[in-house]
Amino acid sequence: MLLMMMRSPSSTQQDCNNNPPAVNTGLNLLTLNSGISSTSASDIHRNPNNKLMTSLQVELERLHEENGELKTMLDQMTKSYSQLQAQLLIAMQKQAQNRLREPIKCEANGMLARQFMDPRLSAAAAIDHVRNPSVAYSSGKTPADHEAFSSFSPSNLNIEVMSTERDQYKRRLQTNINCAEDALDRSSQCLVSPNHTSKSSDPNLLDDDNDEPKSSTDQEQVPVADQVPFRKARVSVRARSEAPMISDGCQWRKYGQKMAKGNPCPRAYYRCTMAIGCPVRKQVQRLAEDKTILITTYEGNHSHPLPPAATAMANTTSAAAAMLLSGSTTSKEALQYHHHHHLANSGFFSNSQLPFFASSMATLSASAPFPTITLDLTQSPMQQFHRIPPPSSSTFPLPLHGYPINHQLMGGLGHPIPAPMYFPPNYKAPPPPAGVSLGGQRSTSTHASGMVETVSAAIASDPNFTAALAAALSTIMGAPRPHQGHQESININDGDIANNNAARGVVASTNNSPPSANIGVPPGFAAWIPTASSLLHHFLHQLIIYSYVPLGH
DNA sequence: CGTTTTTGACCGGCGC
DNA sequence: GCGCCGGTCAAAAACG
Numbered sequence: 001m002l003l004m005m006m007r008s009p010s011s012t013q014q015d016c017n018n019n020p021p022a023v024n025t026g027l028n029l030l031t032l033n034s035g036i037s038s039t040s041a042s043d044i045h046r047n048p049n050n051k052l053m054t055s056l057q058v059e060l061e062r063l064h065e066e067n068g069e070l071k072t073m074l075d076q077m078t079k080s081y082s083q084l085q086a087q088l089l090i091a092m093q094k095q096a097q098n099r100l101r102e103p104i105k106c107e108a109n110g111m112l113a114r115q116f117m118d119p120r121l122s123a124a125a126a127i128d129h130v131r132n133p134s135v136a137y138s139s140g141k142t143p144a145d146h147e148a149f150s151s152f153s154p155s156n157l158n159i160e161v162m163s164t165e166r167d168q169y170k171r172r173l174q175t176n177i178n179c180a181e182d183a184l185d186r187s188s189q190c191l192v193s194p195n196h197t198s199k200s201s202d203p204n205l206l207d208d209d210n211d212e213p214k215s216s217t218d219q220e221q222v223p224v225a226d227q228v229p230f231r232k233a234r235v236s237v238r239a240r241s242e243a244p245m246i247s248d249g250c251q252w253r254k255y256g257q258k259m260a261k262g263n264p265c266p267r268a269y270y271r272c273t274m275a276i277g278c279p280v281r282k283q284v285q286r287l288a289e290d291k292t293i294l295i296t297t298y299e300g301n302h303s304h305p306l307p308p309a310a311t312a313m314a315n316t317t318s319a320a321a322a323m324l325l326s327g328s329t330t331s332k333e334a335l336q337y338h339h340h341h342h343l344a345n346s347g348f349f350s351n352s353q354l355p356f357f358a359s360s361m362a363t364l365s366a367s368a369p370f371p372t373i374t375l376d377l378t379q380s381p382m383q384q385f386h387r388i389p390p391p392s393s394s395t396f397p398l399p400l401h402g403y404p405i406n407h408q409l410m411g412g413l414g415h416p417i418p419a420p421m422y423f424p425p426n427y428k429a430p431p432p433p434a435g436v437s438l439g440g441q442r443s444t445s446t447h448a449s450g451m452v453e454t455v456s457a458a459i460a461s462d463p464n465f466t467a468a469l470a471a472a473l474s475t476i477m478g479a480p481r482p483h484q485g486h487q488e489s490i491n492i493n494d495g496d497i498a499n500n501n502a503a504r505g506v507v508a509s510t511n512n513s514p515p516s517a518n519i520g521v522p523p524g525f526a527a528w529i530p531t532a533s534s535l536l537h538h539f540l541h542q543l544i545i546y547s548y549v550p551l552g553h
Numbered sequence: 554c555g556t557t558t559t560t561g562a563c564c565g566g567c568g569c
Numbered sequence: 570g571c572g573c574c575g576g577t578c579a580a581a582a583a584c585g
Contacts, residue, residue, distance in 0.1 A: 257558090258576070
């Protein structure tokens with residue numbers, strides 16, 4: 001597309017004018033090409049070599065930059081598209097299995113694991129699991145990806161899927177399942193209804209305003225995505241900071257401030273201003289008990305390309321939200337990770353490959369109105385070691401590399417918080433620098449991904465986790481089957497996630513990939529365990545990556 | 554002068 | 570219905 005515009009500026013400009021400026025890149029290219037045509041006419045005659053070359057070089061540089069932006073936007077659009085197709089696939093599988101199985105029964109405690117299920121996210125995980133083993137942290141795609149993926153056409157599935165989803169929704173209502181219908185927010189995740197995707201590729205259509213059905217016809221034809229409930233997830237980050245706001249790589253504009261009940265410190269509301277219509281918002285408030293702790297709560301997914309500094313953060317929050325919504329960690333009562341148990345039983349500390357690290361805690365809160373995952377970066381390892389998870393949340397330890405100290409996050413208060421350094425998602429942490437005190441732990445070179453494996457294995461090896469996972473997945477699949485044992489199913493032993501065939505990447509935030517040969521998903525329940533496990537796996541990986549995000553801009 | 558922040562008003566959800 | 574509360578809006582002020 002860019003080449004065409006370069007070769008034929010006039011026709012391109014006309015094309016851009018003919019089309020409504022739904023896509024931002026169209027406007028950018030229009031400006032770019034206008035610049036080319038305006039500078040070339042007179043300058044060629046005056047100074048045919050120098051000026052022309054200079055202007056061409058400048059324009060070429062701009063072209064490269066915008067090309068990169070276009071690629072990013074295309075990635076996002078492709079991501080949404082793949083998620084939609086995943087949704088279709090899982091709906092078809094559901095239909096096939098629902099015909100063979102009995103209706104879903106509620107759990108004994110009344111809290112359905114399904115409460116935090118978003119079938120679309122799980123479906124995205126599932127299809128990614130099937131499509132590509134190397135999907136987890138790869139945002140790059142090849143033309144072969146799209147070509148192969150395009151063969152996975154949903155067009156012939158639409159009618160059947162929609163009827164299935166409708167029936168499923170009715171059944172859900174009839175069984176009085178509290179499925180969080182009251183907390184719809186389709187904009188908070190990069191998922192759109194099929195009609196949206198088919199009509200436009202503009203990522204801005206993920207906004208709230210575009211979620212409403214345009215007509216009764218649309219409502220009839222697309223009842224699935226518009227009616228299936230969608231939980232709004234939040235990701236909260238606790239960090240010690242004297243600054244009024246922790247810089248996370250994005251640009252924010254304050255649009256409100258309120259005094260929250262029970263807290264003398266006001267709560268500030270920020271909106272992302274990196275793109276018009278970006279739905280992402282965040283709240284910043286100091287903890288009432290400890291005013292040195294800053295609580296930043298993120299909500300929504302960005303509808304625009306992010307700077308490198310913000311990418312990891314966004315991936316983290318997105319992955320956390322996706323994980324929360326996907327139900328991989330299930331409900332508050334159903335699953336509590338007592339990390340003492342993990343530490344004792346999984347060799348969490350005894351692993352000789354683990355260096356000194358600052359531990360962080362991720363707390364999954366099921367409290368209304370929104371499920372929230374809290375990343376606590378304020379506590380020292382020992383504090384967390386003795387910390388008791390709140391009864392309404394699920395907590396598990398998150399090891400974060402402890403060198404060097406993040407003074408921005410810590411606010412100079414002496415708690416070892418991971419250093420803010422940005423690395424690409426598939427980055428492997430370098431070995432600790434020589435001379436770094438490991439606090440009594442053995443000093444070895446450790447990769448972040450290796451730590452992910454350890455923690456993931458620790459969590460996944462918990463029988464409670466597996467049981468809850470089985471319950472959660474069973475709600476997706478329709479009915480549980482006796483799985484083949486989590487240890488066999490969860491094969492997390494390779495630091496390179498892309499090569500891990502057992503735990504294949506599956507989070508909504510990063511999932512564009514070429515499909516694998518085995519398109520069909522095995523209907524067995526055991527096949528789904530690695531998928532959910534990889535969600536957890538990915539989440540942990542992202543959390544560790546987040547510990548390297550640079551602060552400040 | 555354009556952008557950002559401030560701040561009171563407004564709105565919707567929820568409980569009583 | 571009323572009040573409380575969280576969240577958002579928007580006009581005015583402040584800022585660069």
